[in-house]
Amino acid sequence: MPQRGLHMSKEITSMQEDYSQWYNDLVIKAGLADYSAVRGCMVIKPYGYAIWENMQKQLDSMFKETGHQNAYFPLFVPKSLFEAEETNAEGFAKECAIVTHYRLKADPDHKGKLIVDPEAKLEEELVVRPTSEAIIWNTYKGWIQSYRDLPLLINQWANVVRWEMRTRLFLRTTEFLWQEGHTAHATEKEAIDETVQMLNVYADFAETYMALPVIKGVKSANERFAGAVDTYCIEALMQDGKALQAGTSHFLGQNFAKAFDVKFTDKENKLDFVWATSWGVSTRLIGALVMAHSDDQGLVLPPKLAPIQVVIVPIFKGEEQKQLIDEKVIALMQQLKAAGISVKYDDNDNNRPGWKFAEYEMKGIPVRIAIGARDLANNVVEVARRDTKEKMSFSMDGLSERIITLLDEIQLAIFNKAKNFRDDRVTPADTWDEFLKLLDEKPGFISAHWDGTGETEDKIKELAKATIRCIPLNNELENGKCIFTGNASKQRVLFARAY
RNA sequence: CGGGAUGUAGCGCAGCCCGGUAGCGCACUAGGCUGGGGGUCUAGGGGUCGCAAGUUCGAAUCUUGUCAUCCCGACCA
Numbered sequence: 001m002p003q004r005g006l007h008m009s010k011e012i013t014s015m016q017e018d019y020s021q022w023y024n025d026l027v028i029k030a031g032l033a034d035y036s037a038v039r040g041c042m043v044i045k046p047y048g049y050a051i052w053e054n055m056q057k058q059l060d061s062m063f064k065e066t067g068h069q070n071a072y073f074p075l076f077v078p079k080s081l082f083e084a085e086e087t088n089a090e091g092f093a094k095e096c097a098i099v100t101h102y103r104l105k106a107d108p109d110h111k112g113k114l115i116v117d118p119e120a121k122l123e124e125e126l127v128v129r130p131t132s133e134a135i136i137w138n139t140y141k142g143w144i145q146s147y148r149d150l151p152l153l154i155n156q157w158a159n160v161v162r163w164e165m166r167t168r169l170f171l172r173t174t175e176f177l178w179q180e181g182h183t184a185h186a187t188e189k190e191a192i193d194e195t196v197q198m199l200n201v202y203a204d205f206a207e208t209y210m211a212l213p214v215i216k217g218v219k220s221a222n223e224r225f226a227g228a229v230d231t232y233c234i235e236a237l238m239q240d241g242k243a244l245q246a247g248t249s250h251f252l253g254q255n256f257a258k259a260f261d262v263k264f265t266d267k268e269n270k271l272d273f274v275w276a277t278s279w280g281v282s283t284r285l286i287g288a289l290v291m292a293h294s295d296d297q298g299l300v301l302p303p304k305l306a307p308i309q310v311v312i313v314p315i316f317k318g319e320e321q322k323q324l325i326d327e328k329v330i331a332l333m334q335q336l337k338a339a340g341i342s343v344k345y346d347d348n349d350n351n352r353p354g355w356k357f358a359e360y361e362m363k364g365i366p367v368r369i370a371i372g373a374r375d376l377a378n379n380v381v382e383v384a385r386r387d388t389k390e391k392m393s394f395s396m397d398g399l400s401e402r403i404i405t406l407l408d409e410i411q412l413a414i415f416n417k418a419k420n421f422r423d424d425r426v427t428p429a430d431t432w433d434e435f436l437k438l439l440d441e442k443p444g445f446i447s448a449h450w451d452g453t454g455e456t457e458d459k460i461k462e463l464a465k466a467t468i469r470c471i472p473l474n475n476e477l478e479n480g481k482c483i484f485t486g487n488a489s490k491q492r493v494l495f496a497r498a499y
Numbered sequence: 500c501g502g503g504a505u506g507u508a509g510c511g512c513a514g515c516c517c518g519g520u521a522g523c524g525c526a527c528u529a530g531g532c533u534g535g536g537g538g539u540c541u542a543g544g545g546g547u548c549g550c551a552a553g554u555u556c557g558a559a560u561c562u563u564g565u566c567a568u569c570c571c572g573a574c575c576a
Binding site for chain 2: 246
């Protein structure tokens with residue numbers, strides 16, 4: 001049962017007052033998700049799911065354009081398969097849900113209650129997948145014999161379960177939705193190219209569609225995916241200055257091929273293990289979307305992902321006026337739909353215009369059009385954009401062209417705003433004191449030298465609660481001294497406090 | 500798993516200390532006046548007070564247990 005919610009007010013906690021509460025309020029009030037009866041698990045409501053569907057649609061087409069096909073693998077992984085790749089297994093072991101039984105029976109001591117039937121114990125436990133490398137590589141073994149079978153480029157849309165101690169709507173839930181790509185290649189270079197290619201797909205998606213500027217980089221050993229040789233990532237900055245990992249692409253080397261004995265015969269008839277990648281993004285991106293752009297009035301959605309791009313609100317007195325407006329709106333809607341714009345006409349008479357204005361601001365609909373008798377007389381509509389709250393008057397003639405332009409402008413404006421914010425918060429630090437001060441006073445990415453050891457990284461994490469988000473791909477080499485130990489360093493890395 | 504809090508109408512809460520007819524706001528239903536930034540009036544409907552035991556003539560209220568959720572921390576996409 002949700003606690004600590006808002007009073008009956010239709011407002012949300014302000015960002016400044018309590019960022020974390022602002023986020024929770026927003027997700028609930030905008031109708032993206034609900035808490036559920038299951039600890040750590042949420043219900044994704046239709047409006048939130050519609051955003052996910054738009055993300056899926058776009059990503060899926062990008063995956064297909066780069067040669068991937070969709071497939072589906074089982075939710076359960078036999079424990080013996082799960083433990084095959086040791087690093088991967090160890091990394092996920094402490095957050096796995098396990099199926100041990102397959103049957104319930106009536107509780108002899110409590111009428112109407114059920115207990116686990118001790119006689120229905122599984123011989124081998126099943127792990128509910130926290131990620132699917134194990135089951136997929138076990139399957140790939142049967143699919144790959146020759147270099148002619150490669151590359152194998154597969155993606156799956158799925159749910160996974162990670163038993164997190166502490167959860168947050170969209171950002172970290174026990175069960176979450178994602179896609180995971182799993183590819184097999186004949187050469188190391190090809191696999192690395194694939195890893196980078198998919199990182200670029202993610203970065204392009206984040207920036208072009210989510211209007212979310214990201215930094216592409218490589219993870220330090222500490223932060224690397226369990227079982228990977230290298231983890232590439234895109235890192236974004238939220239409005240509270242905390243970083244959020246928005247997607248990862250892993251170069252897995254031959255680790256999984258070796259663990260599952262996946263070999264192929266090359267052109268010279270020599271046997272070798274295949275090279276692997278995996279990459280994924282999750283419903284966490286919805287959390288990123290919310291935290292990156294929204295404000296105290298509600299969501300701000302980028303037009304390219306908004307389930308509804310334009311909402312039309314009629315303003316009328318009496319049925320006669322309403323009918324005149326209806327007629328005009330139907331024609332305008334046809335025009336807008338023909339131009340590929342998703343549009344909703346809210347002529348629900350239960351709520352008044354003011355209520356609707358506030359409601360659609362909460363929902364982050366990019367453009368609102370209001371039409372009243374006054375507008376009809378002048379052949380115009382009132383157009384309000386969500387991101388700036390600016391109101392304009394557009395002629396009804398050629399409306400769709402102007403709306404298309406406006407949606408593009410909004411998309412760009414949201415991106416630029418986020419980018420300016422992010423750029424302003426990538427700050428260099430050269431001393432430990434400066435580093436600590438920046439974390440508190442100007443949270444964001446801190447660019448600093450690091451001696452390259454995991455021990456140092458651990459200590460910094462312990463003392464400053466900041467981690468290395470990534471070593472940016474476009475980094476310039478520069479001699480310096482580690483912010484913490486003073487040891488030699490060849491480049492700066494990005495630190496931040498993160499979600 | 501440690502710390503803190505909360506479960507009472509669809510939602511948000513009061514009532515509990517000091518046991519005695521279950522309340523308020525919003526939402527909902529019907530109708531009216533309204534309508535360019537969360538309107539208003541009238542009349543209504545809706546509850547095994549998380550669950551289970553106990554104390555008592557009597558429990559939302561006291562006791563014990565239990566389940567669940569939220570927040571903070573450690574862990575993590």
